[in-house]
């Protein structure tokens with residue numbers, strides 16, 4: 001019997017595993033395709049703030065950015081690289097957003113490195129930009145390091161059953177607590193209010209003569225040169241889903257698109273593509289992450305319909321699955337958010353804190369239930 005089982009070994013599952021391993025708990029973690037094989041394996045895994053106007057999403061990402069920079073450096077410096085980020089606006093609308101951000105941010109901004117700025121195209125130089133200290137993660141190495149000490153099972157979880165006081169997984173493994181960290185892949189728990197959007201992404205690692213000390217984000221994300229390689233990636237394909245589309249993803253067209261978009265920011269010559277990575281990132285319908293316990297929709301509708309139909313329902317009055325939570329929906333900021341969200345989840349599971357209302361999955365149950373009438 002394990003203290004906790006986690007399904008999904010992406011950055012969300014692995015960050016959660018690490019939180020419980022620190023508490024000396026026994027941790028079992030499953031992944032159907034291997035560690036960091038989904039969205040996490042495809043990510044450029046840049047740690048950056050959100051450059052937008054005010055709002056809940058900007059607040060949580062920017063708090064998580066400060067937290068994660070410190071967390072990765074303190075705990076996993078061998079899989080974390082600090083690098084200046086040059087974020088360049090894509091168009092006039094973004095020029096205006098970056099100007100507002102610069103005026104209001106508490107983060108300390110830097111001057112862009114001269115040698116980087118000089119390499120930009122005329123179009124990129126003309127746009128508004130922001131430079132600050134940021135970083136990037138080696139996704140595969142990071143996830144492996146985080147789960148050292150846990151039992152890893154390379155298998156798909158097809159059944160989870162609550163057996164009075166523990167979860168029985170695939171008819172074989174027992175755990176007192178269960179966390180779903182399955183990203184945008186097939187739903188394991190058939191609850192109608194949990195809906196996640198998968199956006200397909202592609203990253204290429206290239207060999208090139210370019211000596212780039214910065215992360216550069218504009219139409220795509222471009223990494224600094226590390227071990228002679230530069231990574232170029234983006235999640236931009238809302239139409240392709242590996243579990244829905246019949247045809248295979250067109251990898252050559254994806255490569256062309258990434259290189260064409262990168263060339264609008266800076267000239268990259270002598271390109272040799274050495275590896276492709278693809279995967280889905282998962283986002284919620286209000287763009288905020290989904291972290292915390294899961295409402296039993298049928299039972300809650302039966303017992304408490306009147307309590308749901310009020311303007312501001314009390315989420316504490318809903319009925320929840322015993323010892324079951326999720327951590328998901330981090331959109332394009334999974335590596336920024338995961339350590340921060342995993343700590344909130346751990347503190348919730350150990351009884352030390354309530355999940356903030358803006359990220360609890362119960363908010364989607366309340367919306368879904370209201371629409372039924």
Ligand SMILES: Cc1cc2nc3c(=O)[nH]c(=O)nc-3n(C[C@H](O)[C@H](O)[C@H](O)COP(=O)(O)OP(=O)(O)OC[C@H]3O[C@@H](n4cnc5c(N)ncnc54)[C@H](O)[C@@H]3O)c2cc1C
Pocket residue numbers: 007008009010011012013030031032033034035036037038039040041042043044045046047155156157158181182183184185186188199200201202203221233234235278279280281282327328329330331332333334335336337
């Ligand atoms: C191209 C690309 C670039 C990105 N760039 C960045 C970036 O620069 N910075 C950033 O912060 N974020 C970035 N993201 C987003 C980030 O990758 C995601 O937010 C993050 O990976 C989500 O992590 P996750 O653990 O929730 O999901 P995933 O990494 O997708 O992990 C879910 C795992 O669950 C497993 N699984 C699902 N169902 C089952 C089952 N039934 N049994 C067993 N295993 C199961 C899957 O195999 C998968 O490995 C990018 C994403 C992509 C695709």
